[in-house]
Structure formats: structure tokens, C-alpha cells
Amino acid sequence: MRFVLRRAGFFLLTLWAAVTLNFFLPRMMPGNPAIAMMAKFRGRLSGQALVALETIFGVNTHESLLAQYVHYLGDIFSGNFGTSLFFFPSPVSQVVRSAIFWTLGLVGITTILAFLLGTGVGIVAAWRRGGLLDSVAPPVLVITSAIPYFWVGMMFIMIFGLKLHWLPWSGGADIAATPGWNGAYLGNVLQHAVLPGLALLITTIGTWVLTMRNNMVTTLAEDYVRMARAKGLPGRRIMLDYAARNAILPNLTGFAMSLGFVVGGAILIEYVFNYPGVGYMLLQAVQNEDYPLMQALFLLITVAVLVAILLADIATAVFDPRTRTAR
Amino acid sequence: MKRTTRAGAVLASGLLAATLAACGSSSPSSGTGSAKGPSGTLVISNAQGTQWNCSFNPFLPSVLNTGVTMGQVYEPLVFINTLQSGKTTPWLATAWAWGNNNKTLTFTIRNGVKFNDGTPMTAADVVFTFNLMKKFSALDINSVWSVLSSVTQSGASQVVMTFKAPSVPYFYYIGDQVPIVPEHIWSKLANPVTYADSSPVATGAFMVKPCTPQNITYVANPHYWQPGEPKIAKVLYPAFTSNDPANTYLATGQAQWGSQFIPNIQNVYASKSPDNHYWFAPIANVSLIPNLTVPGLNNVAVRQAMAYAIDRNKVSQIGEYGEEPPANQNAIVTPTFSSWMNGQAAGQYNYTYNPAKAEQILTRAGYTKGSDGIFAKGGQRLSFSVINIGGYSDWVAGMSVIQSDLKAVGIQITPQNLAQNDFLARLYAGSYQLAYNNQTGGPTPYYEFRQWLYSANSAPIGKNASTNWERYINPATDALLNQYATTTDPATQHHIMDQLQQVVLNDVPFIPMTQEVAWYQYNTGSFTGWVTQSNPYALPGEYLYPDAGQLLLHLAPK
Numbered sequence: 054m055r056f057v058l059r060r061a062g063f064f065l066l067t068l069w070a071a072v073t074l075n076f077f078l079p080r081m082m083p084g085n086p087a088i089a090m091m092a093k094f095r096g097r098l099s100g101q102a103l104v105a106l107e108t109i110f111g112v113n114t115h116e117s118l119l120a121q122y123v124h125y126l127g128d129i130f131s132g133n134f135g136t137s138l139f140f141f142p143s144p145v146s147q148v149v150r151s152a153i154f155w156t157l158g159l160v161g162i163t164t165i166l167a168f169l170l171g172t173g174v175g176i177v178a179a180w181r182r183g184g185l186l187d188s189v190a191p192p193v194l195v196i197t198s199a200i201p202y203f204w205v206g207m208m209f210i211m212i213f214g215l216k217l218h219w220l221p222w223s224g225g226a227d228i229a230a231t232p233g234w235n236g237a238y239l240g241n242v243l244q245h246a247v248l249p250g251l252a253l254l255i256t257t258i259g260t261w262v263l264t265m266r267n268n269m270v271t272t273l274a275e276d277y278v279r280m281a282r283a284k285g286l287p288g289r290r291i292m293l294d295y296a297a298r299n300a301i302l303p304n305l306t307g308f309a310m311s312l313g314f315v316v317g318g319a320i321l322i323e324y325v326f327n328y329p330g331v332g333y334m335l336l337q338a339v340q341n342e343d344y345p346l347m348q349a350l351f352l353l354i355t356v357a358v359l360v361a362i363l364l365a366d367i368a369t370a371v372f373d374p375r376t377r378t379a380r
Numbered sequence: 381m382k383r384t385t386r387a388g389a390v391l392a393s394g395l396l397a398a399t400l401a402a403c404g405s406s407s408p409s410s411g412t413g414s415a416k417g418p419s420g421t422l423v424i425s426n427a428q429g430t431q432w433n434c435s436f437n438p439f440l441p442s443v444l445n446t447g448v449t450m451g452q453v454y455e456p457l458v459f460i461n462t463l464q465s466g467k468t469t470p471w472l473a474t475a476w477a478w479g480n481n482n483k484t485l486t487f488t489i490r491n492g493v494k495f496n497d498g499t500p501m502t503a504a505d506v507v508f509t510f511n512l513m514k515k516f517s518a519l520d521i522n523s524v525w526s527v528l529s530s531v532t533q534s535g536a537s538q539v540v541m542t543f544k545a546p547s548v549p550y551f552y553y554i555g556d557q558v559p560i561v562p563e564h565i566w567s568k569l570a571n572p573v574t575y576a577d578s579s580p581v582a583t584g585a586f587m588v589k590p591c592t593p594q595n596i597t598y599v600a601n602p603h604y605w606q607p608g609e610p611k612i613a614k615v616l617y618p619a620f621t622s623n624d625p626a627n628t629y630l631a632t633g634q635a636q637w638g639s640q641f642i643p644n645i646q647n648v649y650a651s652k653s654p655d656n657h658y659w660f661a662p663i664a665n666v667s668l669i670p671n672l673t674v675p676g677l678n679n680v681a682v683r684q685a686m687a688y689a690i691d692r693n694k695v696s697q698i699g700e701y702g703e704e705p706p707a708n709q710n711a712i713v714t715p716t717f718s719s720w721m722n723g724q725a726a727g728q729y730n731y732t733y734n735p736a737k738a739e740q741i742l743t744r745a746g747y748t749k750g751s752d753g754i755f756a757k758g759g760q761r762l763s764f765s766v767i768n769i770g771g772y773s774d775w776v777a778g779m780s781v782i783q784s785d786l787k788a789v790g791i792q793i794t795p796q797n798l799a800q801n802d803f804l805a806r807l808y809a810g811s812y813q814l815a816y817n818n819q820t821g822g823p824t825p826y827y828e829f830r831q832w833l834y835s836a837n838s839a840p841i842g843k844n845a846s847t848n849w850e851r852y853i854n855p856a857t858d859a860l861l862n863q864y865a866t867t868t869d870p871a872t873q874h875h876i877m878d879q880l881q882q883v884v885l886n887d888v889p890f891i892p893m894t895q896e897v898a899w900y901q902y903n904t905g906s907f908t909g910w911v912t913q914s915n916p917y918a919l920p921g922e923y924l925y926p927d928a929g930q931l932l933l934h935l936a937p938k
Contacts (some may be wrong), residue, residue: 088804090441102441103808103846108518109440109573140433141442142574151431151593215628223625228423228595228618327625329431329594337430342801 056370064363071355076125079344080118086110086138089342110138129352139343149331149349155225156318156330159246163253164315168308170254171261172301178262179269179300180292190262198259203321206252210325213248221245223327249326253319257311261304268300275299302373309365313358317350418600418613420937422907425627425635426922427620431593437577438559439519447639447922448596448617449577451929453584454559457487457506459930460552463661463916465719466823472501472560472583473539478868482546485554487539493605495562497581506539507531508563518573522553546866549830552823556926585610585933594619611936612907617922630901631656637931638901639922641774644701645901655905659913660703661920662713662895664821664828666775668766668782669850669890673841674813676762681745682791683888687731689738689789690782696894699778707892710881711832714895717825720874722881729885738789747790755790763792766814767806770797775816778893807849810841818896819847826864826873829880832890833857852889898924909934 087106116124128135134145178187197205214222221227226241272278273296281291318332331350338346370376428446435443438454450456457473460466473487493501510531513520527547534540541554565581566572579588583605586598598615618635620626627642629635631652642649642658650656668686670677677683692706708714709731712721747755747762755762768779779795786793793814798806806812821828831837831847835858838848845851857880864876884890900920902910911920911931918930 082801085805088808089801091804102521103844104523105518105521106441136574137433139442140430140435141440142435142437142576143433148433215632223620223629224594224618226594228616231590232592324622325624327621329619329621333621334431340800 057367060363060366064359067359068356071359072126072129072352073122075348075351075355076122079339079342079347082342086342086344089340090138109141125348134349135345137338137343137346139337139341139346145345145349148334148346149353152318152329152331152334153316153353155328156323156332157315158242159250159322159328159330160253160319160332161312161315163250164257164308164311167254167258168261168304168311171258172265172304174258175262175265176269176292176297176300179266179273180288180296182270182273187266191266194259194262197255198257198263200256201321202252202256202319203325205256206249206322206325209248209252220248222248225329245328249319249322249328252326253322260307264307265300265304268303269296272296272300298372302369305368305372306362306365309361309368310358313361314354316357317354418610420612420906421614421616422612422637422932422935423629423635424615424617424637424639424922425620425629426617426637426639427623427626429621431619431621432591432596433576434578434588434591434593434596435576436580436588436591437572437575438561438580438582439513439521439572441521444521444925445923447925447928449580449925450559451584451926452586452598452615452932453580453588453929454561454582454926455584455929456556456558456926457489457560458555459918459926460556460823461917462663462821462823462919462927463716465717466552468555472506473555476551476555478548482548482866482868483543485541485543485551486534487541487555489537489539490605491537493583494603495581495583496587496601496603497562498603499562499564501560501562501583503533503535503537503539505563506560507533508567509558509560510539510541512561512566512572513558516571516573522557524550524553524558528554548865548868549822549826550865552827556823584929586615606933609933612932615932630903633903633905636903636905636907637922639899639920639924640901641703641899642901645703649901653903653905655903656901657904657910657912658901659911659920660897660899661913661916662705662716662897663919664713664818664896665707665711665890665892666704666816666818666894666896667707667711667890667892669807669815669817671810671813671815672851672889673810674764676760677764677813679745680887681741681747682762683891685738685741685789686786686791687888687891688734688741689791690785690891690893691733692893693733694785695778695781698781699774700894701774704774704894704897707895709885709888709892711829711884711890711892712825712881713821713828720825720877722878725878725882725885731885735785735789742790749790753787753790754792761792762790764794764813765796766793766816767796767798767803767812768816769800769803771800779816782893808844808846810839810843810845810849810851815849816893817849821896824873825877826861826880829877829884830861833880833883834861850889852887854883854887857883906938907935908938909936 087103087110090106091103137143137145137148140148174186174190178190181187210222213219221244225245226238230238230241232238278291278295281295316331318330318335320332320336322328323330323333335350338350426447436449436453437443438449443449455472457471458476459469459471472490472493474490475488477486479486487506489503489506495501514525517525527543527545527550528541529544530542532540560583562581569575578591585601585604587601589597589599591597596617600610600613604610623640626640627648630638631649633653645658650658670683672678687709696702696704696706708726709729710721710726714721742755747757750756750761766779768775770776776797783793783795807815807817819828819831833852834848835853837846838851838853839845860876860879864873867873898919898921900911904910911918917934918927920931922928
């Protein structure tokens with residue numbers, strides 16, 4: 054219990070620090086949202102519009118920075134993120150909602166798949182060390198995980214999209230499709246997710262395989278594994294309950310963190326595949342000094358990562374009793 | 381958004397272009413020309429870099445400049461064509477007249493126009509629209525109320541605008557750039573500035589039905605006031621977050637109308653189908669901008685030398701693949717505004733590429749070349765920094781040409797490639813030595829000249845100057861600009877423009893390098909009626925309003 058409380062306290066402190074940084078950092082960037090809007094429409098907006106834009110965005114507010122900060126903290130706790138400047142006049146919550154589910158679906162599912170598949174392959178490869186899987190998987194995956202994923206994405210677009218016409222390569226669904234919870238639309242969405250999903254999967258799975266395999270190899274050399282073998286326990290049980298259970302601990306923390314980062318999206322994949330996710334939106338928000346949107350997205354990512362780490366800590370404590378007593 | 385994603389576009393297109401499948405016309409458009417009523421589906425490809433937020437509020441710059449609302453949905457009083465030297469077509473107004481020494485402007489509003497909810501559009505709606513912009517100054521993005529003093533209705537169908545002073549050029553901002561909104565909707569809004577207007581009630585040929593973050597679907601407005609228009613039943617405008625997928629959509633014929641920069645366009649686009657065409661109409665000058673408050677740059681001889689020293693053809697060829705043509709020191713965009721060119725003055729100054737002349741001017745002005753090959757006078761070397769937008773790979777390439785040309789005549793410049801926001805913040809505030817940028821221009825060259833030269837568009841260093849970034853202040857030039865604003869006579873206007881060109885040639889307040897163009901690609905496979913160089917009835921960029929609406933009205937399924 055004390056462990057959980059301590060962790061929770063740490064969580065709150067980190068959260069406050071993140072929220073505060075989140076407020077001050079964007080405001081230290083050069084320019085202001087009105088100038089950023091002018092930049093977006095380079096040359097198409099006459100200079101006179103700057104005044105109108107500054108009025109719209111409330112740039113020349115007379116509220117002190119401290120008062121703005123207090124205001125901001127209050128808004129965060131009431132879940133009011135204000136109006137997006139870049140997507141003006143849409144509320145931030147609506148803007149984020151339009152993108153977050155695409156990202157959760159694509160990057161979330163891919164991350165989980167990569168972890169499950171990668172860990173599984175890693176366990177088996179280490180267990181049958183020197184076998185076929187062990188001699189093929191690690192070298193191949195070292196290569197695939199070293200390739201930048203947007204490059205893989207572009208290759209996929211070129212080969213499967215433009216040459217072979219097997220799969221769609223742009224957007225989250227057909228542009229003419231009407232969104233709805235029906236088979237036709239969901240099938241369409243799934244089809245569009247295949248290429249970006251695969252590109253992410255084959256470039257991220259390698260890390261899981263390699264770390265899991267190496268952890269397994271170390272664990273398999275432990276005395277308790279030799280003891281289990283000596284007792285004549287079945288191979289499956291040794292592999293999963295004795296070796297994998299211990300070897301997976303470092304990977305679990307990594308997995309929790311990458312789950313946290315899912316809400317940040319995959320900027321380049323979204324860019325290359327024209328996918329309507331959060332990652333590219335975040336980039337846009339930063340480039341266009343959309344403080345409210347930026348703050349909401351950073352907060353979302355911070356909270357997600359912190360929660361994921363907290364859960365990973367607790368999970369590790371459950372799996373490994375030693376961490377509970379550690380001071 | 382044609383240029384912000386250029387760097388990425390150039391990088392990636394090389395890869396994609398190599399294998400871009402050349403599939404003829406797999407477009408979803410199906411033309412059934414013989415049928416009555418609108419038919420066919422047009423797909424627009426223009427990467428905005430974002431998903432749609434489905435706002436169609438026609439007063440918000442964030443919405444307006446994506447080209448989704450003004451023109452095809454909301455309409456102006458008149459249409460002014462930049463490509464035909466400001467030729468004016470009656471639109472929601474059938475007639476207009478200047479009076480009282482060009483201090484009043486009377487519009488006659490068209491009868492029989494209906495909003496797409498069936499209610500009639502009247503002079504009252506026009507008066508309401510203008511007074512709404514007065515009440516909420518954030519809606520007045522072209523500052524028309526800086527020159528207007530009142531807008532009132534007269535009789536059943538006339539609207540009288542009274543000006544504080546004669547302001548003839550504002551006819552463009554008032555007539556062509558203001559969307560007429562329905563009073564019965566907008567008068568009920570507490571705050572029109574934050575109004576999303578997701579299902580706009582307007583007079584235009586198209587209605588929004590439906591809009592999703594990924595795609596806007598426009599359908600023909602059954603109440604449209606022009607009989608037989610529009611001829612297209614449906615227009616799709618998908619959201620593209622980057623240039624690459626948007627370019628591929630165009631090359632494969634999945635989209636028929638494009639408005640963006642395509643590197644190596646002949647190979648990537650035009651060669652893919654005999655139906656794929658493109659045309660780039662020049663609209664404004666991309667210029668090297670000296671900060672006239674910086675010692676050295678405040679010397680006109682130095683600026684003149686710079687104008688002679690740079691090979692503009694090379695800047696255009698190397699920086700822009702020749703897609704943006706070289707500019708001239710008259711600052712007249714050609715061929716768009718060729719009829720305004722003061723050829724005699726151009727010949728007199730003869731600003732052709734002439735490095736020898738550049739050195740000669742500097743020597744005559746008392747500069748001597750140091751041992752480092754750079755000119756100096758009184759211990760002050762001609763060495764300056766130049767700010768540029770690092771994300772525009774074409775401008776960065778062009779700048780390296782400018783740098784080496786200037787170096788050759790003994791002037792040193794050091795490019796600083798900045799992020800856009802940083803760049804603009806410094807440009808507006810005047811904290812730079814040299815900069816590289818362009819103005820928006822307008823339907824005649826006067827608009828761009830006024831943007832560059834009018835002292836009211838300037839500001840002290842440290843304060844934001846709206847368009848006169850170089851800080852050029854000259855009462856005689858101001859007087860010429862003001863004089864133009866008082867006359868509707870074309871001969872007088874041309875005479876004044878001739879003198880303004882003399883000013884630019886002599887004072888060299890900015891140095892035009894290349895000409896910014898309206899990016900435009902079109903596929904003639906399933907639609908006819910496109911803007912062409914021989915039939916330039918509107919600016920063909922999808923993001924250029926209200927011109928995009930004109931194009932959609934001219935198009936017809938084959």
C-alpha cells in the first residue's frame with residue numbers, strides 16, 4: 054500500500070511539473086498565433102488581416118501571465134480546453150476527438166500486436182536457441198527495425214498501392230464513404246489501416262523480439278531454471294512460468310511506456326499515408342502556435358504516459374515481489 | 381497550402397515519382413452530358429495540411445484561405461478578374477456607380493436571388509453584412525471600415541456606401557471580397573466571430589452536404605439564381621495532410637483539379653495522361669527586401685547595384701524549376717499585367733543582369749573593394765544577413781544563386797533559414813537586414829505597389845508593419861498612391877502607375893526576383909470549361925476566392 058501511495062505522490066508531482074511546463078513552453082516560442090496564421094496562408098492574406106486576427110485570437114490580452122496560468126489550471130481541472138486557434142472556431146475537445154480514435158485504432162492496435170507477436174517470437178527463439186526461428190528472426194528483424202518506418206510506408210504505397218493496386222494508401226477511409234457503425238464502412242476503415250499498420254508493425258516488432266530473446270537467454274542460464282529442468286518439469290512450463298515470467302519484466306515497462314506514447318500518434322506514418330491521426334495534428338498545432346490545442350495534446354500524452362508508467366510499476370510489483378520492498 | 385510542405389514534397393516525390401503508375405482516367409466522374417440538370421462528380425486535390433474542421437464561416441481567415449467557403453458557397457457583390465486587369469462582372473449586384481467625387485458608391489442589388497434555404501436575398505442583407513463587419517471588427521479582415529463611414533439602404537434594391545475620403549481601389553475589397561450573409565441567420569448570433577457555420581445558408585451554386593473531417597461534399601444548390609447552373613452535381617474536396625498523396629491523386633486522375641506545387645511537373649504529372657494539363661499564372665513579385673533603416677542598405681546606390689548584379693533567370697531556373705518566371709525591376713507582373721508596363725522607363729534604367737555595371741555604380745558611389753573582395757566605404761563593409769523561410773526549399777535554392785551573384789560583384793550576404801513564424805515575426809517587426817518574401821497583390825498592379833510603398837503600411841522598427849516591411853517612406857510616393865485612389869479614369873490610373881514604376885526603378889525599395897504564381901493543374905478527361913491561358917476567366921487556384929466559385933460554374937461534364 055505504501056508503495057502505491059508513494060508512486061501516486063510521485064505521479065502527481067510529475068503531472069504538475071508537466072502541466073506547468075506545458076503552459077510556459079509554448080509561450081516562449083517566437084511569434085504569436087496570429088502571425089502563425091499569416092504564415093500558414095503565406096502571402097495570400099494581406100498584412101491588414103493581422104490586426105483582425107490578433108483581435109480574433111485575443112493576442113494582445115492584458116491579463117498577466119500569472120493570471121493566465123491560474124486561469125489555465127482551473128480550466129484543465131474542469132476539462133475546458135478552449136477554442137482551437139488553428140482550427141478556429143472549433144473547440145479543442147472536438148478537434149482532438151476527430152483524430153484520437155483514428156490514432157488509438159491504428160497505433161494502439163499495432164503497438165499491442167507488435168508487443169504480443171514480438172514477445173512470443175522472442176520467447177520461442179530463445180527457448181530453441183540455434184533453431185531455425187532463432188537463426189532467421191533476429192538478423193532479419195535487426196534490419197527491419199533499423200529502417201525508418203516512413204520509408205517502409207513509402208515503399209508500401211509504391212508497391213501495394215500504386216503498382217499492384219491491392220490496397221488503398223491514402224486517408225482513413227474512402228473519401229466518398231459515409232461514416233457510420235456499419236460493416237461496409239468499418240471494412241473500408243480496416244482496409245485503409247492495413248498498409249500503415251503493417252509498416253509500423255514490421256519496424257517496431259524487432260525491438261520486442263530482440264530484447265525478449267536476450268532477456269530469455271539470460272534467464273535460461275539462471276539456477277532456478279536449471280533446478281526446474283532437474284526436477285523434470287515439462288518444457289512448456291519452464292519456458293513460460295519460470296523463464297518468460299521473469300524475462301518479460303523489463304519489456305513490460307517498455308510496453309507500458311509505448312502504450313502511453315500511442316496517444317502521441319505516429320507523425321511520419323500519418324503524414325505519408327495522409328492518415329487523420331493525432332500525431333500530425335500535434336505537429337500542426339506546434340507549427341501554428343495553437344496554444345490551446347498544443348496544451349490539450351501534450352497534456353493528453355503526459356497523462357497517458359504517466360498513467361502507463363504507474364500501471365507498469367504496479368504490474369512489476371505484482372510480478373516481482375522484490376521491487377515492493379526496495380527502498 | 382502549396383508551399384509549406386514543399387521540402388517534404390520534394391524529398392518524397394522523387395521516390396514516388398519513379399514508379400507512379402500511369403493509369404489513364406480512373407476518375408470516379410461520370411459525365412452524362414445529355415441529361416437535364418447537374419451531373420458528374422468533380423474531385424479537388426489541394427493539400428491544406430490538415431483535416432477539415434467543417435467551419436464555413438466566410439469571415440474567418442482560417443476558413444477563407446482553405447478555399448472552402450467563399451465563391452462556391454457564399455458570393456460577393458461583383459466578380460473582379462485579376463487575369464483580365466480587373467475586369468468586373470456583375471454578381472449579386474447588377475450595377476454600381478461612383479458619385480460625389482468618388483466618395484459614395486451605390487450598388488443595385490439583383491432581384492430574384494435566393495439563399496439555399498429558399499428565403500430571398502435583398503439589399504437589407506447586404507446592408508446587414510457590412511454593418512456586421514463594423515460591429516465586429518475581427519470580421520473585417522480587409523479593413524473596409526477604415527475608409528467607409530456608412531452603409532445604408534436606399535429604396536427597395538439599392539445600397540449606398542459613403543466613404544471618409546475617395547477610395548476607389550477599395551471597390552475590390554468591398555465588391556469582390558465581402559461575402560453576403562443572410563440577416564435572418566446572422567442577426568441571431570451572439571458572437572459571429574466564433575460561429576462555426578457548419579451548414580451555411582448562402583446564395584452560392586453549391587451547398588455543403590455533408591462535411592466530415594476527411595472530406596467536404598458539395599452538392600448543387602436547387603435554388604441557385606443562374607438558370608442552368610451549376611452543371612456539376614457534386615464536388616468532393618478531400619483533406620490532404622501532405623502534398624504527396626494529393627499529387628498522386630492528381631497524376632492518377634482520381635482528382636481533376638489541383639492547386640499545388642508539383643516538383644518536376646512534366647514527369648510527375650503531365651506525362652501521366654494526355655488529359656493532364658497545367659498553367660501557372662503569375663500574380664505577385666517574390667522580392668529581395670532590404671531593410672531601409674540598415675546602414676549600407678539605406679544607400680540607394682547599393683540597392684541599385686544589387687538589382688543589376690543578380691541573374692533573375694538563373695534564380696527562376698535553379699530555385700523554381702522555371703515554374704515561377706523571373707521578375708523585372710518595374711515590379712510589374714508579366715504577362716498578367718503587361719498592359720501596365722512602363723516600357724520607356726524600363727529601357728531607360730535597363731535593369732538587365734549586368735555585374736560590371738553593378739561594380740561601376742558602387743565605385744562611383746565611393747565604395748572600394750577590400751582585400752577580401754568585398755566593397756566597403758568608411759570602414760563599413762557591404763556584408764549583410766538575409767532571412768529566408770527554411771521550409772521553402774525553392775526559396776533556399778534561389779537564395780544561394782542570389783548569394784553567389786552578389787558575391788561576384790563584391791557584396792556579401794549570409795542566409796539565415798528560419799522557421800516560418802520566426803521569419804514573419806522578424807519581417808513584420810523589422811528586425812532583419814535583408815529578407816525574401818512576396819505580397820498578396822490584387823486585381824491590378826496598384827494593389828501590390830500600395831502594399832510595398834504606402835507609408836501607412838509601414839511602422840517604426842519594433843512595431844509590426846502590415847506590408848511595407850522595408851520601411852519605405854516617401855511623401856511624394858504617398859501622394860501618387862492617394863491620387864490613384866481618387867480616380868476611376870483608366871488613363872489617369874495608367875499615368876500614375878507609370879510614375880510609381882519610376883519610383884521603384886529609381887529608389888529600388890525592393891528587388892523583385894521571381895513571380896509568385898497561382899498553382900493550377902487540370903484534367904480534361906471528363907470535364908470541359910477549364911481556365912486556360914487563352915481563356916483566363918478567373919484565377920484558377922482552388923484556394924483563391926471567390927475565383928474558385930467561377931471555375932466551378934464554368935465547368936461542365938463531358
